[in-house]
Amino acid sequence: MPIPILQTWFAKKHSAAPPIKDRSQLRVGIPKVLNIWSTHQFWVGFLKALGISPENIIFSSDTSEEQGREFGKGRGTVDCCYPVKCMSGHYGELIFGQKKKINILLSPMIHSLPSILHGHVVDTVTCTRVMAGPENIKAGFMKENDVFVENGIVYASPFVSLGDRQLVSGQLYTSLKDILNLDPDETERAVQAGYQALENFTTRARQRSREILAWCAQNQKPCILVLARPYHMDTGIGHEIEAELQAHGYPILWLQYLPGDADLMNWLFAEDMRKGRIKTPFDISDVWTSSYSSNTNEIMWGAKVAARCPWITCVIRLSSYECGMDQPTYTPTQKIVEATGTLFFKFGDLDSTKPAGSIKIRVETIVHYLAKYSGSIIGRKLSWLSADCPLPRTSRERTPTRAMADEARAAEPKQLVVLH
Amino acid sequence: MGQFTQLPSISHYTAYRPRPFTREERDRVTILYGGLTWKHERLMQGALHNLQYNAEPLPNIARDDLDAGKELIDVGACCPTIFTTGSLVNFLKREVTLHGKEEVTNKYVFLTAGACGPCRFGQYHESYAMALDGLGLRDFRLFLLAQDELDQGSNGGGGLDINMPLSLGLIWAILCADLLMDLEYMTRPYEINPGQTERVLKESVEYLYEVFRNRPDHGKKYGALAWHLLSNYFARALREVRKKWDVIEVDRLRVKAKVKVTGEFWLQTHEGEGNYNIKRWLEQEDSEVVPPPVAVWLHYLLHPTIRKLEHRNSKAKHPHAQALALHTLERIYRATYNRLRRALANLPNELPDQEELKRLAEPFYHFELRGGEGHMLIGKALHAYHHKKAHMICELSPYSCMPNTMSIGAMANVIGKYPDLLYAPIEVKGDSEVHALSRCQMILTEAKMRAQAEFEDALNKTGLTAEVIRQYEAQHPKVRSATYRVPHLGYAGTAANYVLHLARSCRLRPELSQDPNDRREGEARTAAYV
Ligand code: SF4
Ligand code: SF4
Numbered sequence: 001m002p003i004p005i006l007q008t009w010f011a012k013k014h015s016a017a018p019p020i021k022d023r024s025q026l027r028v029g030i031p032k033v034l035n036i037w038s039t040h041q042f043w044v045g046f047l048k049a050l051g052i053s054p055e056n057i058i059f060s061s062d063t064s065e066e067q068g069r070e071f072g073k074g075r076g077t078v079d080c081c082y083p084v085k086c087m088s089g090h091y092g093e094l095i096f097g098q099k100k101k102i103n104i105l106l107s108p109m110i111h112s113l114p115s116i117l118h119g120h121v122v123d124t125v126t127c128t129r130v131m132a133g134p135e136n137i138k139a140g141f142m143k144e145n146d147v148f149v150e151n152g153i154v155y156a157s158p159f160v161s162l163g164d165r166q167l168v169s170g171q172l173y174t175s176l177k178d179i180l181n182l183d184p185d186e187t188e189r190a191v192q193a194g195y196q197a198l199e200n201f202t203t204r205a206r207q208r209s210r211e212i213l214a215w216c217a218q219n220q221k222p223c224i225l226v227l228a229r230p231y232h233m234d235t236g237i238g239h240e241i242e243a244e245l246q247a248h249g250y251p252i253l254w255l256q257y258l259p260g261d262a263d264l265m266n267w268l269f270a271e272d273m274r275k276g277r278i279k280t281p282f283d284i285s286d287v288w289t290s291s292y293s294s295n296t297n298e299i300m301w302g303a304k305v306a307a308r309c310p311w312i313t314c315v316i317r318l319s320s321y322e323c324g325m326d327q328p329t330y331t332p333t334q335k336i337v338e339a340t341g342t343l344f345f346k347f348g349d350l351d352s353t354k355p356a357g358s359i360k361i362r363v364e365t366i367v368h369y370l371a372k373y374s375g376s377i378i379g380r381k382l383s384w385l386s387a388d389c390p391l392p393r394t395s396r397e398r399t400p401t402r403a404m405a406d407e408a409r410a411a412e413p414k415q416l417v418v419l420h
Numbered sequence: 421m422g423q424f425t426q427l428p429s430i431s432h433y434t435a436y437r438p439r440p441f442t443r444e445e446r447d448r449v450t451i452l453y454g455g456l457t458w459k460h461e462r463l464m465q466g467a468l469h470n471l472q473y474n475a476e477p478l479p480n481i482a483r484d485d486l487d488a489g490k491e492l493i494d495v496g497a498c499c500p501t502i503f504t505t506g507s508l509v510n511f512l513k514r515e516v517t518l519h520g521k522e523e524v525t526n527k528y529v530f531l532t533a534g535a536c537g538p539c540r541f542g543q544y545h546e547s548y549a550m551a552l553d554g555l556g557l558r559d560f561r562l563f564l565l566a567q568d569e570l571d572q573g574s575n576g577g578g579g580l581d582i583n584m585p586l587s588l589g590l591i592w593a594i595l596c597a598d599l600l601m602d603l604e605y606m607t608r609p610y611e612i613n614p615g616q617t618e619r620v621l622k623e624s625v626e627y628l629y630e631v632f633r634n635r636p637d638h639g640k641k642y643g644a645l646a647w648h649l650l651s652n653y654f655a656r657a658l659r660e661v662r663k664k665w666d667v668i669e670v671d672r673l674r675v676k677a678k679v680k681v682t683g684e685f686w687l688q689t690h691e692g693e694g695n696y697n698i699k700r701w702l703e704q705e706d707s708e709v710v711p712p713p714v715a716v717w718l719h720y721l722l723h724p725t726i727r728k729l730e731h732r733n734s735k736a737k738h739p740h741a742q743a744l745a746l747h748t749l750e751r752i753y754r755a756t757y758n759r760l761r762r763a764l765a766n767l768p769n770e771l772p773d774q775e776e777l778k779r780l781a782e783p784f785y786h787f788e789l790r791g792g793e794g795h796m797l798i799g800k801a802l803h804a805y806h807h808k809k810a811h812m813i814c815e816l817s818p819y820s821c822m823p824n825t826m827s828i829g830a831m832a833n834v835i836g837k838y839p840d841l842l843y844a845p846i847e848v849k850g851d852s853e854v855h856a857l858s859r860c861q862m863i864l865t866e867a868k869m870r871a872q873a874e875f876e877d878a879l880n881k882t883g884l885t886a887e888v889i890r891q892y893e894a895q896h897p898k899v900r901s902a903t904y905r906v907p908h909l910g911y912a913g914t915a916a917n918y919v920l921h922l923a924r925s926c927r928l929r930p931e932l933s934q935d936p937n938d939r940r941e942g943e944a945r946t947a948a949y950v
Contacts, residue, residue: 128791136829143836339432
């Protein structure tokens with residue numbers, strides 16, 4: 001239901017000239033949750049191409065218990081995993097917590113995802129809770145009275161298959177045309193811009209990860225791979241476990257931005273392809289036949305990369321309490337990673353409260369093992385690979401700094417908006 | 421952390437792949453399957469025996485399957501995964517004790533439904549495989565049967581040929597079992613002779629088993645399809661079944677709350693300890709259960725509009741022709757179900773219109789959201805509410821189910837809009853029966869009051885009394901037959917519809933009453949009503 005202000009903006013003028021669609025004053029709030037963490041650049045690019053000013057694209061803050069208490073209390077409708085439960089706080093923050101009110105709350109139901117494994121797996125759909133989360137959370141804001149309408153906010157929740165490029169314009173046009181006064185052509189152009197922005201960002205982030213690996217290769221230093229879902233980058237969901245390890249000087253790579261360059265991948269998976277176990281380095285059918293779910297597929301692939309890549313000497317597996325998608329993958333990922341002696345530590349059952357004490361103790365343990373075994377793990381894994389390592393031998397690439405590793409961690413959408 | 425072992429090349433965990441089940445082995449190997457009710461499974465067995473397969477359903481789920489499942493798969497699985505894995509595990513353990521590992525791995529294969537789903541259903545077999553590892557039975561073979569392809573070819577070795585006759589046999593078995601199940605649940609609560617429904621049901625299932633076992637052979641491809649669609653074979657058999665049910669005498673004046681059971685697919689279909697035997701419990705608590713037919717799920721799977729995303733990567737040369745074919749298939753499916761219903765005097769419930777379910781759910785849950793029953797849970801609840809098909813919805817939700825938690829959350833919005841919709845979401849963990857049943861009891865109490873109020877309303881409107889109706893029944897015993905059809909006349913409850921039906925269609929009038937006061941009052945009301 002369009003709010004009056006939008007109707008006023010977009011009301012048909014009685015002049016012959018087509019109305020100018022000035023959307024520069026529209027403020028769009030996006031809950032920074034679930035797979036927005038891996039697709040935020042698409043949404044920023046899409047909205048910007050439609051004429052919405054970057055400063056008017058508002059992402060909610062990182063998840064926190066305070067956010068939930070202040071803005072989401074009493075809005076929960078069911079008990080489930082925290083990445084979904086916490087969404088009430090994000091919605092509430094965007095509705096009640098903005099000095100300058102938003103006009104539209106955009107919470108897409110993301111059905112499928114672009115993925116580095118696209119074409120190598122059966123499908124790249126999202127977890128059923130990821131796609132349906134917005135319907136669940138909106139109920140908490142509509143069950144008694146329509147909080148969106150009361151606050152002059154249009155709730156927009158397009159169902160969108162981001163993994164299926166040819167469907168996206170149609171889906172977004174159908175669901176947003178009345179809200180944003182779209183026409184099909186400009187929607188297509190905006191979708192194009194969205195994908196371009198996402199592609200640019202992902203390419204840069206993967207390049208940074210490669211630089212980290214190159215630095216590790218040159219210096220024979222270890223790094224750590226985080227195997228998790230994209231939203232574990234949220235400090236309130238992943239509880240910054242990787243940051244604690246980074247503070248000990250270990251560069252961190254996130255699965256989502258592992259470099260997929262052909263030279264590197266072919267080097268790591270050459271033997272598997274030669275033996276006919278897999279067809280390409282992105283083929284995971286040797287370990288996971290139900291390859292429907294995008295993030296799950298990538299987790300399985302990441303485990304395989306970690307098992308092979310010499311400088312990834314340790315994997316940190318993060319998983320939220322009651323995560324049904326992760327549950328069947330616990331044992332397979334651990335077995336894959338550990339098969340080459342790579343260290344594997346799982347932080348399961350993550351919930352709203354940061355288990356600070358146990359994290360501290362475990363981080364100490366991990367650091368101890370890393371220091372003690374990384375050298376031998378690197379040497380051993382190198383001995384299984386051919387001598388033609390594609391990573392440079394001379395010191396051409398940057399030394400990873402804390403800032404650089406931070407970037408590879410794919411900075412939060414809010415920071416990235418500032419960049420644009 | 422695992423121990424490093426020197427390996428010639430990197431070698432790690434691999435996905436489970438069954439060794440072949442060859443054509444030659446067919447006579448020696450028994451196909452195990454499960455997951456539905458004993459009625460469905462027995463008729464499916466008929467279809468499998470018909471094709472010369474040895475086939476045996478797994479024993480019905482028991483409470484200790486939960487423990488067996490939990491022991492062998494990663495923590496945090498949904499209870500249907502745990503129960504079904506545990507059931508297979510317990511069966512195999514028992515067999516291994518009796519016959520040894522080698523014989524068991526050679527004697528049995530397990531056939532299970534697969535799905536390209538974003539929930540765990542698409543990954544069930546990963547849990548089964550993990551359990552097999554745990555049992556040291558990696559050599560045991562399990563195969564997936566995709567739910568949306570009739571002709572999948574021979575499966576790993578040719579022992580199992582998933583062709584038209586097999587798929588159609590299984591589908592027709594499911595449809596017939598569904599219809600029988602409807603009959604069962606609408607009869608048992610009203611039977612005069614306790615146990616008679618059960619006896620007739622068993623007899624009917626055995627009769628239909630033979631019907632499936634003796635199904636004539638009409639080739640492996642379209643001949644088989646044409647025969648299933650056009651032949652009278654199954655309708656005739658169901659008419660025979662109907663005759664068996666004619667003799668069951670029922671008392672429809674028993675006022676019962678009508679409870680529609682919905683929920684996660686496995687949990688709602690199951691009859692047994694996996695869902696605390698909740699359907700039986702509801703009947704004991706004076707209600708009539710509207711059971712969930714598997715046919716609705718199959719209908720959802722093949723509905724072309726609702727499932728259009730499933731065809732997004734299809735490489736069809738003529739997509740329009742394919743779309744048309746799918747629409748035609750969907751219509752044929754409904755027509756087939758209705759034809760079989762007619763053979764049972766239209767007593768079983770109609771399949772709900774999928775488009776209507778979609779439309780009803782639309783404001784609350786997008787129809788393309790995948791996983792579990794998707795938007796159907798909301799659609800079905802609203803369908804029952806708007807069409808007065810039940811007094812209450814009992815939604816069975818597995819602990820830790822991903823899609824179900826989402827639609828239950830969205831139901832909060834539905835309840836906000838329809839506060840008088842009686843809705844009991846019951847979380848099933850498998851081991852907290854008292855808590856679940858007492859939650860259900862609270863809503864059931866209200867549902868019973870509504871059923872009673874409706875009944876009184878029907879008596880008031882028609883002026884009839886129980887006594888008058890009893891007299892009429894004595895003169896017209898056919899209305900007390902289980903197969904006498906009482907149409908749905910706007911009340912949710914059977915008793916109220918029955919009263920209205922007698923007044924409207926059987927022209928039953930209060931003057932039959934012996935009491936003149938009753939009669940006068942009743943006549944006045946009936947005049948106003950008729
Ligand atoms: S993947 Fe797991 S944590 Fe994420 S929404 Fe799904 S169930 Fe929740
Ligand atoms: S629908 Fe729910 S209970 Fe059923 S398999 Fe999927 S996650 Fe498990």
